[in-house]
Amino acid sequence: MLHVKSIPAFNDNYIWLIISEDNRCAVVDPGEASQVIDYLKANSLTLSCILITHHHWDHTNGIDDLVRYAPNAKVIGPDVHPIPQRSMAVGDGDQIDVFDHRFLVVGVEGHTDDHIAFVGDGKLFCGDALFSAGCGRLLGGTAEQSLNSLKKLASLPIETQVYCAHEYTAANVAFALTVEPENDALHLYREEVNRLRAQGKQTLPSTIEREKRINPFLRTQEPTVIQAVAGRTAADDELAVFRALRQWKDEF
Known part of the structure; x- marks a missing residue:
């Protein structure tokens, strides 16, 4: 199996390092480079590739410096917006090799119109498309x-580990409990999240199984969620429920 290391960046970003047993490394969404390079040097890791989920600066600003440090590293990202130093453009359904592991590229537009995710070795690297107990704002997509992207991710094996790009879990859980105040799984998760954050620890990775129990954006067909947004939309179809949830969260 591949080992995953998190490197915090900015206020709440995570840069994920995927590390092989032979000390090769892939970096996911490097918004910064210096701390990544420091970790590579300190652990004698060879940077093989850089995986980009979407074009936002806090996921791409470190690419140039990383490529200067490791000129042979491939930069793999979506072919919609310009990505610095991109050497391979991929889209939904494509497959790539990360060391000796095959990863599937999944189109997950919505947060942006170019968003992709990478799935392999039982792990999902989903950028800002899916968060624990939440999802990304609509900043270019619809x-x-x-909704369709989240359905794709929810259909992954339930044991899939979810590596998203921000530590938003505590705030997302607070909103999710407003939507489903009687959700026992959410109450238990809040206790776990509060304990971890009090200890200065990250809440990630989550799992698809957990998210299907506690994430309102994956629960738009649940009667409790439908009822929660009843006063916010005249329709009760799944898309209307999702839209109402997303607007509610934006205002929360």
Whole structure:
């Protein structure tokens, strides 16, 4: 199996390092480079590739410096917006090799119109498309795209580990409990999240199984969620529920 290391960046970003047994490394969404390079040097890791989920600066600003440090590293990202130093453009359904492991590229537009995710070795690297107990704001994509993307991710094996790009879990859980105040799984998760954060620890990775129990954006067909947004939308179809949830969260 591959080992995953998190490197905190900015206020709440995570840069993920995927590390092989023979000390090769892939970096996911490097918004910064210096701390990544320091970790590579300190652990004698060879940077093989850089995986980009979407074009936002806090996921791409470190690419140039990393490529200067490791000129042979491939930069793999979506072919919609310009990505610095991109050497391979991929889209939904493509497959790539990360060391000796095959990863599937999944189109997950919604947060942006170019968003992709990478799935392999039982791990999902989903950028800002899916958060623990939440999902990304609509900053270029549509509500319909985001809903369809989340359905794709929810269909992954339930044991899949979810590595998203921000430590938003505590705030997301607070909103989710407003939507489903009687959700026992959410109450238990809040206790776990509060304990971890009090200890200065990250809440990630989550799992698809957990998210299907506690994430309102994956629960838009649940009667409790439908009822929670009843006063916010005249329709009760799944897309209307999702739109109402997303607007509610934006205002929360």
